[in-house]
Amino acid sequence: MCLARDRDSANPFRVATMRGKVKILDVLFQANPHAARARIIDLVLNKTKIDVNATNAIKQTAMDIHFLRQGTEPEGADRDIEDLLLKFHAKREKDTIDPKWITDQRNALIIVAVLLATIAFQAGVTPPGGV
Known part of the structure; x- marks a missing residue:
């Protein structure tokens, strides 16, 4: 009851x-x-x-x-x-989902993408062993 x-x-x-x-x-x-x-x-x-x-x-x-x-x-x-x-x-x-966690993950991914793009550009402009 x-x-x-x-x-x-x-x-x-x-x-x-x-x-x-x-x-x-x-x-x-x-x-x-x-x-x-x-x-x-x-x-x-x-x-x-x-x-x-x-x-x-x-x-x-x-x-x-x-x-x-x-x-x-x-x-x-x-x-x-x-x-x-x-x-x-x-x-x-x-x-x-913690919005701060998502922002931190996005920022880390952007940093990695920029570093990879920089390395690729550098390798294209001055290849190893010279031109």
């Missing part, structure tokens, strides 16, 4: 939170702590300026961690969290 939704897509945790029913929240949390997780994530993402695509020490985003945890949550809890992450444009690490 903790994961059920009404016609406005609100689960019991959300309704109890909106109405300030702390005792009901306590009972719901004891019955199913996983259902509260989506509500807490929603509050954090809405009330802070957290970068939902930030990576941890091993280059995982929130969406990567969510996909690793899938199947370990009760039915419906995975969907709630995934919906929230997608709402805030969360991406997996493999889908995020």
Whole structure:
């Protein structure tokens, strides 16, 4: 029942939170702590300026961690969290490209191309062994 939704897509945790029913929240949390997780994530993402695509020490985003945890949550809890992450444009690490990295790679490629063109020109103008 903790994961059920009404016609406005609100689960019991959300309704109890909106109405300030702390005792009901306590009972719901004891019955199913996983259902509260989506509500807490929603509050954090809405009330802070957290970068939902930030990576941890091993280059995982929130969406990567969510996909690793899938199947370990009760039915419906995975969907709630995934919906929230997608709402805030969360991406997996493999889908995020650092623009600075692309610029650095492009600059390195330009330097290599200029060096190769210079060597080719020099070899054409003054070939080895003379003319």
